[in-house]
Amino acid sequence: xxxxxxxxxxxxxxxxxCASVRFTQTKPAVTTSNESIIVPGFPKPNGQTQPxxxxxxxxxxxxxxxxxxxxxxxxxxxxxxxxxxxxxFYKKTGVTGPYVFAAGITxxxxxxxxxxxxxxxxxxxxxxxxxxxxxxxxxxxVAEYLDKEIDSYEADCNSSRASEVDYLKEIIEKQKKEIxxxxxxxxxxxAKRENISIQLETIYRERALQVYxxxxxxxxxxxxxxxxxxxxxxxxxxxxxxxNVMKSLTSDQEKQSFKKCMVDLQALAAKA
Amino acid sequence: MAxxxxxxxxxxxxxxxxxxxxxxxxxxxxxSQLKLGEVTEWxxxxxxxxxxxxxxxxxxxxxxxxxYVQPKRATIAPLIHIIAGSxxxxxxxxYGKIIRERNYKHH
Numbered sequence: 091x092x093x094x095x096x097x098x099x100x101x102x103x104x105x106x107x108c109a110s111v112r113f114t115q116t117k118p119a120v121t122t123s124n125e126s127i128i129v130p131g132f133p134k135p136n137g138q139t140q141p142x143x144x145x146x147x148x149x150x151x152x153x154x155x156x157x158x159x160x161x162x163x164x165x166x167x168x169x170x171x172x173x174x175x176x177x178x179f180y181k182k183t184g185v186t187g188p189y190v191f192a193a194g195i196t197x198x199x200x201x202x203x204x205x206x207x208x209x210x211x212x213x214x215x216x217x218x219x220x221x222x223x224x225x226x227x228x229x230x231x232v233a234e235y236l237d238k239e240i241d242s243y244e245a246d247c248n249s250s251r252a253s254e255v256d257y258l259k260e261i262i263e264k265q266k267k268e269i270x271x272x273x274x275x276x277x278x279x280x281a282k283r284e285n286i287s288i289q290l291e292t293i294y295r296e297r298a299l300q301v302y303x304x305x306x307x308x309x310x311x312x313x314x315x316x317x318x319x320x321x322x323x324x325x326x327x328x329x330x331x332x333x334n335v336m337k338s339l340t341s342d343q344e345k346q347s348f349k350k351c352m353v354d355l356q357a358l359a360a361k362a
Numbered sequence: 363m364a365x366x367x368x369x370x371x372x373x374x375x376x377x378x379x380x381x382x383x384x385x386x387x388x389x390x391x392x393x394s395q396l397k398l399g400e401v402t403e404w405x406x407x408x409x410x411x412x413x414x415x416x417x418x419x420x421x422x423x424x425x426x427x428x429x430y431v432q433p434k435r436a437t438i439a440p441l442i443h444i445i446a447g448s449x450x451x452x453x454x455x456x457y458g459k460i461i462r463e464r465n466y467k468h469h
Contacts, residue, residue, distance in 0.1 A: 163439065
């Protein structure tokens with residue numbers, strides 16, 4: 091059971107490979123219009139022939155192409171006489187040959203009374219006349235009506251497939267649009283990054299300024315402190331020196347200096 | 363080969379879907395390409411068994427059908443073929459009675 095399954099799966103795996111090989115080997119035969127109903131392969135929607143995945147490697151597509159229904163029937167003249175008959179005559183006798191032949195045969199069978207002109211003879215003429223009149227009067231309109239019918243029938247048969255294809259195409263278009271839209275995300279991300287880097291820059295600068303201010307404040311404080319210390323020390327030293335000098339002065343010295351001052355004053359006054 | 367079977371030469375693996383209008387045996391020289399001296403020999407080579415003759419008519423019918431009846435935009439031609447053919451056929455089978463209506467004795 092399992093081995094058979096394995097064989098099956100192997101077959102399924104191999105089949106498309108064979109088909110592809112065969113597809114390259116066979117050259118597409120030229121479509122002949124009315125000589126045969128056979129044209130190679132079922133045409134795909136893109137007009138290419140389609141390999142059948144169930145065909146084996148021995149399938150001969152050149153001599154035995156797939157059958158396809160003809161679109162137009164074989165050509166006829168006078169509604170029903172095959173065109174090939176005229177072609178056979180044309181090679182040997184030219185254009186008038188078949189008509190001469192038909193007239194000759196008719197004359198012969200009438201004259202020998204093989205075709206007897208009896209009471210049923212007019213029916214032949216009547217039938218021909220009826221067909222001629224019918225073809226003249228209704229031929230075109232009936233043909234148009236039938237063509238329209240068969241076209242609409244075929245369109246009906248194809249509609250589900252066609253709509254499916256259309257739907258898938260629409261989805262592909264939408265996906266392409268989405269891809270196109272997603273490209274904008276790159277720019278948006280770029281803008282966001284720039285925005286964040288600007289914010290980081292701002293904060294960095296703010297902090298740098300803050301650091302500067304703080305350092306400056308501390309340095310100012312140190313400067314202030316040093317200045318203050320120096321002034322205080324200076325004043326203290328001045329006061330201390332003065333105090334000690336004043337303390338060291340005796341009354342004699344004071345009197346002497348007072349006298350000296352007086353002398354100086356007198357000298358100054360004399361000069362003035 | 364029983365009635366209703368495919369021809370013995372038909373091999374679906376090689377020939378694909380069966381075409382009833384097609385002869386699957388080895389093709390002989392077409393009758394239209396023969397010289398007059400070869401005709402008797404050619405007829406001697408033919409398979410004249412009833413089933414072969416039936417097959418001949420069947421293929422002819424299907425060839426005609428594919429050509430005139432089956433196409434998508436078929437015309438009135440096959441109908442006229444049938445009418446003309448049946449006219450000829452019934453004329454032939456009634457020929458013995460119809461010649462009694464002859465108007466002239468000598469032709």
